[in-house]
Amino acid sequence: HPCIKWTGGGCRRVPVLVFHAEAILTKDSYLRLIGERFHMSYKIVRTDSRLVRSILTAHGFHEVHPNSSDYNLMWTGSHLKPCLLRSLTDVQKVNHFPRSYELTRKDRLYKNVCRMQLAHGFKTFHILPQTFILPTEYQDFCNTYSKDRGPWIVKPVASSRGRGVYLVNNPNQIVVEDNILVSRYISNPLLIDDFKFDVRLYVLVTSYDPLVVYLYEEGLARFATVRYDQASKNIKNQFMHLTNYSVNKKSGDYVSCDDPEVEDYGNKWSMSAMLRYLKQEGRDTAALMTSVEDLIIKTLVSAELSIASACKSFLSHRGSCFELYGFDVLIDDTLKPWLLEVNLSPSLACDAPLDLKIKASMLSDMFTLVGFVCQDPGQRSSRATYHSSESVRRNPYQKLQRTRPLSASDAEVKSSMPLGREKATGRHSSSVLGLTMEEVKVLRRVREENERRGGFIRIFPTPLTWDLYGSFLEHKTSMNYMLATRLFKGSRKVCRGKPKGINSRTVLSSFFFLTSISDFSSTTGTSEPTKLSLKSDTEDEEEEEMDADEDEEVERSVCSISDTQVKNKPKLSDSVKTPCKEKLPKKCDKKTGDGGELKVQARTAFSAYLQHVQLRLMKETGDQIQNPAWAAKENEQMELIVRFLKRAASNLRQSLRLLLPSCHLGLTDRRRILARQLGEFIICYKKETEQMVQKQSKKKQEEEEGVNPKDFQNFIARA
Known part of the structure; x- marks a missing residue:
């Protein structure tokens, strides 16, 4: 069923509800089936969100009275009392953490950031404009204003939507009330x-x-x-x-x-x-x-x-x-x-079509990620879910029978096992x-x-x-x-601070953007080219004079792929012979160990490595991995390759159109698509290497600094 995702392992498989944003428009009864069958419910307290209500209703949830204790989700616009939090069962969820006001109240946020500035340095946590809390820090504010008479913005400590906010250019214009925040504009x-x-x-x-x-x-x-x-x-x-x-x-x-x-x-x-x-x-x-x-x-x-x-x-x-x-x-x-x-509680109002487009998808993805267990909230036990999961796997239309809830003693014995x-x-x-x-x-x-x-x-x-x-x-x-x-x-250990070998011009040579914002252009369940390039036009111009250190960083970014591929993998079939490892000639080994190789040779070695990765992908396209643990490893390895391609393609001078596989495709199809895309990247990468060779052909002194070309080519051929 499109609204079920199985989680857990072995016999303890648990069905979790999957939400679809289009359900609020299609109102498909098939998408409501699972929620209705499990009598899933929600209640909305001290707020009114039509969008939340529409999405939940479209997936078979029904709304209960605010005083009811039988619900899967409580959506509230205020902070929760400790007694209510303690009463939540393992299948019930609420949309706030206790003490979230430490972030959402402006005065508490300011105090927390100030504490981190004192502990770790002002520049490290310089994320807020200069701020004062009045009336407590009024004198400090006046002293600062006398030195710098720029405009300041006044805000209540606990308001939203711009209420009570105004600008001043003189402390005398501020109406000092209970607690207000004054920040440099x-x-x-x-x-x-x-x-x-x-x-x-x-x-x-x-x-x-x-x-x-x-x-x-x-x-x-x-x-x-x-x-x-x-x-x-x-x-x-x-x-x-x-x-x-x-x-x-x-x-x-x-x-x-x-x-x-x-x-x-x-x-x-x-x-x-x-x-x-x-x-x-x-x-x-x-x-x-x-x-x-x-x-x-x-x-x-x-x-x-x-x-x-x-x-x-x-x-x-x-x-x-x-x-x-x-x-x-x-x-x-x-x-x-x-x-x-x-x-x-960020506004979920949809006053424009763009609001609905973004917020409906965001809420649906959020509810799916959070993971609502498919269970009647009246069955105050997760044990009922494990029994019911088998019946859903056999027939999602079959009505489920209630089972005895898990007792406190049962839960205690189980957790201590x-x-x-x-x-x-x-x-x-x-x-x-x-x-x-x-x-x-x-x-x-x-x-x-x-x-x-x-x-x-x-x-x-x-x-x-x-x-x-x-x-x-x-x-x-x-x-x-x-x-x-x-x-x-199994991932490469990342050293604290700025990694060595990164040119200051290209801050994004690190993994930071690779593992996060580079995925902004991807959409779940579809295979489409990446929409946002990760480098600016000025960076593209600077790539022409790329340092060898930057090339080495590209190599290191894919090292984690090889680390995980080598460990716990099925043996290669006899049809693909793995070449014996050749030791690097002593002179060559010493030269590369000292970091004296030319960037052309570094790129050549990296190209050879990528070809080995591509060969393995092509070989494994025909394999059928039965072990679920290995299948999980395959997913992790291919995710690393996808991330590498997204980031590395942006470093090419020639634009490369990426058509990356959806995570919903089978392992075989994903391997095949990734192998093809990796091959296209290797072709572009080699072309740029050849251009660099032509540029440097006149610089014989650089050749003398590198590894002997004959020894190097012999090493690459046998690597």
Whole structure:
């Protein structure tokens, strides 16, 4: 059934509901079948979201009274009381974490970021404009103002939609009330057609212990309705200085677009349309999005301790909470992003077709990722799910019978069972040795979430972001470390700080963008060429004089592919003979060991390596892997190749059109498509190498610095 995704392993297979955005338009009864059969339900408390209600209803959920305790999802617009959180069962979910106000209240956010600045350095966490909380810091604010008389913006600490926000250029203009926040106004914003804009980003957190963060591939760029003018006479014009939709929709100059396919018209654009525009203007959009991810992760890390501690105190089940945050980010004319605020319940109103297009897909992908177990909420036990899963596998139309709920003593005995007593089955069996039952559950849940991520991209943890930000985490438990070491087992260890060999001109030679924003242009379930190139026009020009260090970084980016391919793989068939390894000649070995090889020879060696990877893909196209653990390894390896192609293709001077395989295709088809695409990349890469050879043919002194050509070619032939 298109609305069922099986999770878990072995006999403990659990059906999880898959959501489809088009269901709100088609109203297909077939898509409602599973939700109706399991009597799945939701309740909406202290908020009103027509879009949430429409999506859930279209998938067979029915709404219950706000006082009911039988529900699969509680969607609320306010913070939750501890007693309610403690009462949640393992199949019930709510859309907020306890103490989320540590992020969404402007004063708490400011305090948390200040604490991280003191602990790790001001520049490291310089993500907010200079800020003061009044009346407590009024004197400090006046002292700062006397030194720099620029404009300041005043905001209530707990408001949204631009309410109570105004600009001042003198402290005497501020009405000091209970608690207000005064921030330095960013007077040099990046403009598009002379209009100021900000970006709304959708960030999903599914856990704070361990911290797991996803960023949605699409967002909204919201424009002011009056052209920007820095003159002080315009300081009172909110339509010029504020970009909130709630403010600007009241302007007579507000322009709405009625065509969902037109994403760059009017006062609201899609984020991808905004990035395309900036790229056409010669801006480095890849570096911009890298900085945005850096801002998001640091913001969440600053509040991680408080929220994770509250989760430990108030939650009976780790998977009970999830949260969708609305990050509002302003970009200045140097492409530095500034965090304006984090919204507790970002608006899901669909006043324009573009809103519906983006938000419906985002919510559907979010509900799928979070993972609603197909179970009647009245059956307060996960054991019922395991029994019912078999009947759904046989016949999804058959009505299910209730089974005895799992008792507290049963659950306690089960959770304390040693891992060795349980059957090691399924795809994760090879990676759970030495873990407790709780750690195994967390590891499996995070892996399965990532498989259902749709348009979301996991930005923390990844191999690089764990290395960059893992030391900032303040909630000292074993879960974060366990997750990082087990998720990326076999991946190349990433060193802290700036990797060696990266030219300062090409900041994106790291894995950071590879594992996240590079996937922005991909869509779930379809095979289509990547839409966004990851390098700006200026970077393409600089690639012509690429340093050997940058080539080496490209090589290192694919090393993790070979690391995982060599381990735990079935033997090659006799039809493909693996050449014996030839030792490098001593002179050659010494030369390369000293790092003295020419970039032409480095590229030649890398091309040879890629051809071996392609050969293995082509050979394995005919293999049928029966072991599910190996099939899972295959998926991970092919995902690495996909990421490498996306990133490496952007470094080619010649444009390469990528048609990457959908993750829903079979392993054989994915291998075949990847082998063909890798072959096309190798051809382009070799052409560029030949051009470099022609350029350097006149420079004999460079040849003397490299490996003897005869020895080198002999090594490549036998490698």
